[in-house]
Amino acid sequence: METDVIVALGQMGGVTAMALAAVGSALGSGAAGAAAVGAWKRCFVQNKQAPFQLAVFVGAPLSQTIYGLILMLLISTKLEGLSPDVLAKFWPFFAIGAPIAGIAMGVSAWMQGRAAAGACDSFAETGKGFTNNLLVLGVIETVALFVMVFVIIALGGVK
Amino acid sequence: MIEAMKKVDVVCLSGDRAKVLEQLRDLEIIHLQPMTPAESVELSELRKRADRLQECIRVLEHHKPKDDEKHNYSEQTLELNPREMGNRVHQLVLNHESCLVERERWRRVEDLLKPWGAFDPALVEELRAKGMTVTFCVAPESRLPAAPEGAILQIISTDEDQIYFIVISEQQLTDELPTAQVPMDNSLDEVKAKEAAAQNRLDAVHRELRRLADFLPKVYADYHTCLDQIEFLETRDGMGESGELAYMGGYIPARRTDELNQAATTQGWGIMLSDPEPDDPQVPTLVTVPKWLKISEPIFDFVGIRPGYDELDISAWFLIFFCIFFGMIIGDAGYGSMFFIGALAAKLKLKGKFTVQTNLLLVLSSCTILWGGLTGNWFGLDQDLLKPIPWFDPDKVGGSEVVNHHVESLCFLLAAIHLSIAHVWKAILVINSLRCLAQVGWMIVVWGNFLLASNLVAGGSYPQPLILWTYGIGAALVLLFTTPNINPLKCLGGGAGAIAGGGINSFVDVVSYIRLFAVGMSSYYVAKSFNDMAGDVMNMGALAIIPAVLILIFGHALNIALCMLGVLVHGIRLNTLEFSGHMGLEWKGFAFRPFARRVKEELVR
Numbered sequence: 001m002e003t004d005v006i007v008a009l010g011q012m013g014g015v016t017a018m019a020l021a022a023v024g025s026a027l028g029s030g031a032a033g034a035a036a037v038g039a040w041k042r043c044f045v046q047n048k049q050a051p052f053q054l055a056v057f058v059g060a061p062l063s064q065t066i067y068g069l070i071l072m073l074l075i076s077t078k079l080e081g082l083s084p085d086v087l088a089k090f091w092p093f094f095a096i097g098a099p100i101a102g103i104a105m106g107v108s109a110w111m112q113g114r115a116a117a118g119a120c121d122s123f124a125e126t127g128k129g130f131t132n133n134l135l136v137l138g139v140i141e142t143v144a145l146f147v148m149v150f151v152i153i154a155l156g157g158v159k
Numbered sequence: 160m161i162e163a164m165k166k167v168d169v170v171c172l173s174g175d176r177a178k179v180l181e182q183l184r185d186l187e188i189i190h191l192q193p194m195t196p197a198e199s200v201e202l203s204e205l206r207k208r209a210d211r212l213q214e215c216i217r218v219l220e221h222h223k224p225k226d227d228e229k230h231n232y233s234e235q236t237l238e239l240n241p242r243e244m245g246n247r248v249h250q251l252v253l254n255h256e257s258c259l260v261e262r263e264r265w266r267r268v269e270d271l272l273k274p275w276g277a278f279d280p281a282l283v284e285e286l287r288a289k290g291m292t293v294t295f296c297v298a299p300e301s302r303l304p305a306a307p308e309g310a311i312l313q314i315i316s317t318d319e320d321q322i323y324f325i326v327i328s329e330q331q332l333t334d335e336l337p338t339a340q341v342p343m344d345n346s347l348d349e350v351k352a353k354e355a356a357a358q359n360r361l362d363a364v365h366r367e368l369r370r371l372a373d374f375l376p377k378v379y380a381d382y383h384t385c386l387d388q389i390e391f392l393e394t395r396d397g398m399g400e401s402g403e404l405a406y407m408g409g410y411i412p413a414r415r416t417d418e419l420n421q422a423a424t425t426q427g428w429g430i431m432l433s434d435p436e437p438d439d440p441q442v443p444t445l446v447t448v449p450k451w452l453k454i455s456e457p458i459f460d461f462v463g464i465r466p467g468y469d470e471l472d473i474s475a476w477f478l479i480f481f482c483i484f485f486g487m488i489i490g491d492a493g494y495g496s497m498f499f500i501g502a503l504a505a506k507l508k509l510k511g512k513f514t515v516q517t518n519l520l521l522v523l524s525s526c527t528i529l530w531g532g533l534t535g536n537w538f539g540l541d542q543d544l545l546k547p548i549p550w551f552d553p554d555k556v557g558g559s560e561v562v563n564h565h566v567e568s569l570c571f572l573l574a575a576i577h578l579s580i581a582h583v584w585k586a587i588l589v590i591n592s593l594r595c596l597a598q599v600g601w602m603i604v605v606w607g608n609f610l611l612a613s614n615l616v617a618g619g620s621y622p623q624p625l626i627l628w629t630y631g632i633g634a635a636l637v638l639l640f641t642t643p644n645i646n647p648l649k650c651l652g653g654g655a656g657a658i659a660g661g662g663i664n665s666f667v668d669v670v671s672y673i674r675l676f677a678v679g680m681s682s683y684y685v686a687k688s689f690n691d692m693a694g695d696v697m698n699m700g701a702l703a704i705i706p707a708v709l710i711l712i713f714g715h716a717l718n719i720a721l722c723m724l725g726v727l728v729h730g731i732r733l734n735t736l737e738f739s740g741h742m743g744l745e746w747k748g749f750a751f752r753p754f755a756r757r758v759k760e761e762l763v764r
Contacts (some may be wrong), residue, residue: 047213047214047216047217051463052461053461053462053463055724055727055728056462056727056728056731056732059724059725059727059728060728060732062728063674063728063729066673066674066677066678069677069681070616070673070677073563074616077560077618127463130462130463130464130735130746131464131735131736131739131744131745131746132745134732134735134736135736135740138732138736138737138740142664142667145667145670145671146663146667148670149615149666149667149670152615152616153615156615
């Protein structure tokens, strides 16, 4: 396979990783957003104050897109510095491995969004537990962070 | 600073409880805890009145008077007392519902009658009484039937796809006709009149609601007075009893014990003061901050968190780092300038109101201007006038990729400093114990994380031996001093568990600060994209300046909104999750709320 094609495939892998993470972020934010809207509606109906803090929960799944972006940038930088021999040997890492990592980050975002939906419901009803809920969301996000970090470590071994 | 509290028990004669509560309410000194759940007929009535007033407020807020209907409510006398106001609004709401239902019903009838025009139903009944068959029909044009034998088919009207016609015959018709539903109780004119009457009644309800909405300030005052009374009765009826004595418990700030003692002596109550138990979950948190830290209060009020009574007040570090995060996430000196000017204008216009909030915005916008100025980001424009400092200048350091690495390194450095503060603070708290060395160890591990993350992500080139030694020393301190014990198994077991549970998380927490770089960069690229879009539109001609300006306004407004969301999600999170996690803060506290009147006298007048 020609070097240019390999580099292109590698770039594609990086972009795909970011895009798949973003898909998960969209699904997660969508789930949390729907819950937030429903929780606010319930507050309005009950004439209670609608807590704006729910926006923090809705925005929580966006982080995984950032991690995908970081991976994309690192892969792009890495590809520029590799020799054709190394590229020929390691191209599956970029073209296939990176998108799979993106899927993992995307699923983390999606699940985080589902948990955030519960957090929206809980906080709107009780007005308590903001940091407890954030802690739980942080744990789920840690999976995506682990994926990003471990891929970065693995990227370091490509030389 | 979290103020020290004292637990207090107040004892009085059972018959004096109302008087004692009034005196305590005037003092505004004690955070009371009801002893038993309170229920009484009086309380139940008050709660119903509060619900009715709440409904009243909700309805009247949607019926603000129009400009020509407004007048100063203090010049008018409301003929209704609070209870009557609530009932009147409730009745108006019911009237509104029934008028709506009636109007919709007549509208449906009108829709059914419209195609047939303003005929007299009595005439149709007359024909039928004489033995004629009158059938109202509707069919698509393609399926219009022929007139049955001996019958007259008359087309009345057509619309897009239907033809309305009647078939009149002297005999019963055997042919199947596509009959239409036509209400015969009223003519079209009568139906329109009834619909108009329902609409008029609806308008009258709205006018009355708008008139009553003029008195909303009084309703608010009445509502809060009601809530005050409910709280008073709940406290009075929730007091414990023992023979002729009644008692209640609560907490007061320790600095006000003399004041309470004096009041008790003067008024004749008995009080017992004690220190709260170390694990008492009921102690409220009263945070007192110096003047310069007052601007942190809106952030905590917004997030709705309070440290537990036995936790630490991190207001100062929270504010300092929040300002840094705000600056980096918004990242645009142009936006920061707009916020600064807006905050100044608000300060001048509001004249002493919302001072804390405007001061906070001034500080945050200054940080944004500073960071944007350092990085040369002014509304996302490529310009030569306001260049970044050399460390952030691609031309000086060898490309934008290197600049990115510098910003990433700065994020990790911030992380290391931020999390180190947490561990140093924890170390100071246990300075008399060997466990403080475990916290020193964690701090060193954090710096090891900084070195490793910089090498992996930010293009750093810290030597590997340095990283290994840093981790080694840090891990050794954690291992040995997390649970210092003569028994080596217990000693090392605790440390190993801590490293296993917290080692990777510590690294991940440092890496998490990369979000400051990523969100800031995305803000720049969104601004740049809209600038490029507007530039392309401008090239189309002189008249294109208007759409170009609109693109710029919309684009930058959207970007600012996204940046503010980023501050909410990421800026607050780094403080409340990463930093608080390393501090061991659970934010389990609730605010000190002294027993006091909530309604100020001027509102009631």
